[in-house]
Amino acid sequence: MGDKDMIRKAFECVKAPEDTLQRVHGKTENRRGFRAKKHAAIALAAVLILAIGSIGVYAAKQFRISNQFLELSGGDVQNVEQQGGSGGFVISCPFEYENPYVEDSGKHTGVDFPAEEGTPVLAAASGKVRTVEFEPFYGNYVIIDHEDGYSTLYAHLKTTDAAAGDEVEAGTQIGTVGRTGMATGFFLHLELRLDDEPVDPTEYFE
Amino acid sequence: MLNTTEFNVLAEKYKDMVFRLAYSYLKSQADADDVTQNVLISLYRTDTEFESELHARNWLAKVTVNECKKLLRRPFRRHESIEAYADTLKFEDKSYQELFTAVMGLEKSMRIIVLLYYYEGYRIKEIAELTSMPVGTVGTKLSRARAQLKKYLKEEV
Numbered sequence: 001m002g003d004k005d006m007i008r009k010a011f012e013c014v015k016a017p018e019d020t021l022q023r024v025h026g027k028t029e030n031r032r033g034f035r036a037k038k039h040a041a042i043a044l045a046a047v048l049i050l051a052i053g054s055i056g057v058y059a060a061k062q063f064r065i066s067n068q069f070l071e072l073s074g075g076d077v078q079n080v081e082q083q084g085g086s087g088g089f090v091i092s093c094p095f096e097y098e099n100p101y102v103e104d105s106g107k108h109t110g111v112d113f114p115a116e117e118g119t120p121v122l123a124a125a126s127g128k129v130r131t132v133e134f135e136p137f138y139g140n141y142v143i144i145d146h147e148d149g150y151s152t153l154y155a156h157l158k159t160t161d162a163a164a165g166d167e168v169e170a171g172t173q174i175g176t177v178g179r180t181g182m183a184t185g186f187f188l189h190l191e192l193r194l195d196d197e198p199v200d201p202t203e204y205f206e
Numbered sequence: 207m208l209n210t211t212e213f214n215v216l217a218e219k220y221k222d223m224v225f226r227l228a229y230s231y232l233k234s235q236a237d238a239d240d241v242t243q244n245v246l247i248s249l250y251r252t253d254t255e256f257e258s259e260l261h262a263r264n265w266l267a268k269v270t271v272n273e274c275k276k277l278l279r280r281p282f283r284r285h286e287s288i289e290a291y292a293d294t295l296k297f298e299d300k301s302y303q304e305l306f307t308a309v310m311g312l313e314k315s316m317r318i319i320v321l322l323y324y325y326e327g328y329r330i331k332e333i334a335e336l337t338s339m340p341v342g343t344v345g346t347k348l349s350r351a352r353a354q355l356k357k358y359l360k361e362e363v
Contacts, residue, residue, distance in 0.1 A: 016225035
């Protein structure tokens with residue numbers, strides 16, 4: 001007898017338990033159930049993530065800016081409301097307006113609100129001042145970073161009353177209306193940006 | 207995936223091979239039983255298209271070795287008496303029980319090599335692939351195992 005036969009004789013009685021297959025079948029059925037449950041769980045998780053995500057988007061859309069960004073006298077506000085302005089203010093140049101008389105003017109990245117020279121400009125929402133600078137186009141301008149990637153920019157200011165790094169509450173004065181930079185009159189150019197992409201601020205007024 | 211009939215045929219035919227290899231590797235009935243269950247469940251669920259029964263057999267041997275290795279990495283292992291198990295087996299002759307005990311007394315890589323080589327008839331190169339060991343190592347371990355089993359084995363192979 002060869003070695004192979006001897007080893008075979010020594011090990012041939014080592015066998016899987018009689019009920020091995022029954023138990024495997026029991027488990028595979030369970031596994032199929034488990035798989036179905038797993039798929040259901042994955043689907044449920046996906047739905048939940050989507051739901052939470054859309055709530056997040058909804059919440060982001062819920063970001064609001066105050067229309068109290070210009071300290072006008074009560075009479076003025078009354079006046080402009082009657083004129084059908086937005087946020088209680090007259091708009092001289094709306095969002096995404098393209099000047100037909102200026103070549104490559106590009107779309108207007110903000111909204112212009114005419115006001116008297118020296119009218120206090122207030123932070124439209126609380127946040128942290130990112131930039132206080134002069135620039136030939138915007139003139140003196142201030143950028144404030146808010147929550148959820150939003151930021152506001154206030155341009156053509158006569159004076160600035162904030163410094164980069166300041167934490168400001170909504171309603172804090174950050175400057176006064178002027179016509180610095182590319183401006184032909186006294187107005188506030190207000191921009192709202194989401195992740196530094198301009199969005200229409202009038203849609204975000206409280 | 208295999209249909210139920212195909213699965214049953216393969217499982218029925220190879221469950222003992224799987225258990226035997228697992229037992230020789232792990233020295234524990236309970237662990238070998240776990241491995242057998244896992245291997246058969248993998249067979250049930252695999253997307254592998256088996257070209258032939260031989261292909262399925264090789265696949266099973268490979269998966270068994272892998273499952274055993276996986277189990278050996280576990281920090282807690284069961285320790286069972288080989289003799290107690292041997293006493294429950296019905297050997298044709300007392301000498302076979304001695305050979306069984308002697309093989310089970312080898313170190314674990316030698317045990318699986320001996321089983322794959324002598325019992326399952328795999329060649330050294332194939333064993334190297336199944337166990338992910340170099341061919342030279344398999345050869346060396348096999349000849350050492352043979353030397354240790356000299357008393358029980360007669361033939362030079």
